[in-house]
Amino acid sequence: MCEKKQSTLDRIMAEGKKEFLDKGFKDASLRNIVKSAGVTTGAFYGYFSDKKALFEALVDPAVKGFKEQFIAVHKAFEQLPRDVKMRVAYDDSSPHQKELITYIYDHFDAFKLLISCAEGTAYADFINSLVETEVAATLDFIRDTGCDALISGRASPEMLHILSSAYFAAVFEIVVHDMPKSAADNYIENIRIFFTAGWKSILYL
Known part of the structure; x- marks a missing residue:
């Protein structure tokens, strides 16, 4: 060009x-x-061709890159042996969450458009698409590890969806509120601690 x-x-x-x-x-x-x-x-x-195409050009590269990383994390976890999955499911040393947050800040304007400005576009469903992936992965984890959370009634697919939705909504508040990266890192760590405790109580890990 x-x-x-x-x-x-x-x-x-x-x-x-x-x-x-x-x-x-x-x-x-x-x-x-x-x-x-x-x-x-x-x-x-x-x-x-229209303003939708312009919006897509502004956000789609960031969406694709984020989802590629997000799905890659889940696929890598799926390949682990059962006993390893049980041990590292909520491993505090995992770098993946920090990498995803760094990715958001490396493409902050695109995520601001996605989270705050996308109503009326196909990207308005962005967070829900992450939730669906997370719920499917959690159901696979429950099945693969023999967890009795569903059988016992401690959890249901609907409950998993609600909790996952709450988690991602909390995470993307860093974008909604334009948090500085340093503040976001501390906030996300507290969110991880909070949700980890809840998941452990449900899944008995």
Whole structure:
């Protein structure tokens, strides 16, 4: 791509991000984006079919990267022998949570768009998609380790969904409230301690 075209694209994406962060996807104005970027509507359509396509370009790389890491963590855990799973399920030394939080801060604006501005797009379901993955992994863990949480009635699939939803909602408060990274690290550690205690009481680990 020539320098002029790249510059035009960069301006459109920069002004689009500002407009979406300021007004949210639903209320964002394509006219304002084009005007602020100093380009014509025709120039905009040379890059994006509509504002949904622009929003996707701003958030999709971060979504894909996060989900790839998230799923990779679960797949690696699935491959562990049963006794190892039991031992490391809530291993305090695991680096994975910290890596995911670092990833969020490395792409903070994209996650701000995802968590606070995505209503009206397919990305509004982002957190729920993580919850579904987490619940499926927890059910696999219960089955693979012989845990009796479901049989005994201490847990149910619905309860697992509610607890997982609460966990991810708590995690992404760091984005909602624009927490500095140092404050977020401390907050997330406290969230981990809180939820770990609850899960251990349910799963008897």
